[in-house]
Amino acid sequence: MxxxxxxxxxxxxxxxxxxxxxxxxxxxxxDNGRVPDxxxxxxxxxxxxxxxxxxxxxxxxxAHCRAAAVxxxxxxxxxxxxxxxxxxxxxxxxxxxxxxxxxxxxxxxxPELDDAARDFLALRAEPHLAxxxxxxxxxxxxxxxxxxxxxLWSWLENQLAVLMKTLxxxxxxxxxxxxxxxxxxxxxxxxxxxxxPHSLGSAAFGLSLACMAHERQxxxxxxx
Numbered sequence: 001m002x003x004x005x006x007x008x009x010x011x012x013x014x015x016x017x018x019x020x021x022x023x024x025x026x027x028x029x030x031d032n033g034r035v036p037d038x039x040x041x042x043x044x045x046x047x048x049x050x051x052x053x054x055x056x057x058x059x060x061x062x063a064h065c066r067a068a069a070v071x072x073x074x075x076x077x078x079x080x081x082x083x084x085x086x087x088x089x090x091x092x093x094x095x096x097x098x099x100x101x102x103x104x105x106x107x108x109x110x111p112e113l114d115d116a117a118r119d120f121l122a123l124r125a126e127p128h129l130a131x132x133x134x135x136x137x138x139x140x141x142x143x144x145x146x147x148x149x150x151x152l153w154s155w156l157e158n159q160l161a162v163l164m165k166t167l168x169x170x171x172x173x174x175x176x177x178x179x180x181x182x183x184x185x186x187x188x189x190x191x192x193x194x195x196x197p198h199s200l201g202s203a204a205f206g207l208s209l210a211c212m213a214h215e216r217q218x219x220x221x222x223x224x
Contacts, residue, residue, distance in 0.1 A: 010142060050184060110139065
């Protein structure tokens, strides 16, 4: 079977986990004027990619995928706790939990998930997104590096979708932004793969403040 099918399936917006319900603070940044146009949107997304995702979120997800791929269940359990503890705001915690729960429901209904992974998932009271992503990659025989690439792509695609709904940004402008951001997406993947798992860390104060302010935003399209 063509391995591209599994990769496209994992990265597809049709994956029923609710990813397009969330903006990860970007809606608030648009609302308060920090992101009023395509140029500022590029800066916001670039900073998120290189200063936050590449330094913490992406290598942490990659570590989940690597542990799941080699049956290192004790390490995977440790990573699950690290991921849960790293959610700085209520919105980010609820987003990860809700998407992880949706992935759990999806995986439990699929024949591809093996017994060892199914048993591990059953023990998690609140499975999060990174765990579900890692086990989906295991079930569909996607390498950890490719699973990370799929996650980064889905994150970027979602951010651009948020901009098209909150800014006067059309599809052609979004595609131009994609062309500008793809090299940074590649850099984020490479940086994440090089980081020692014991040296993960980020201090995305702006993101945390945007998410906390979004919790009190009067009118909004997204859940975070």
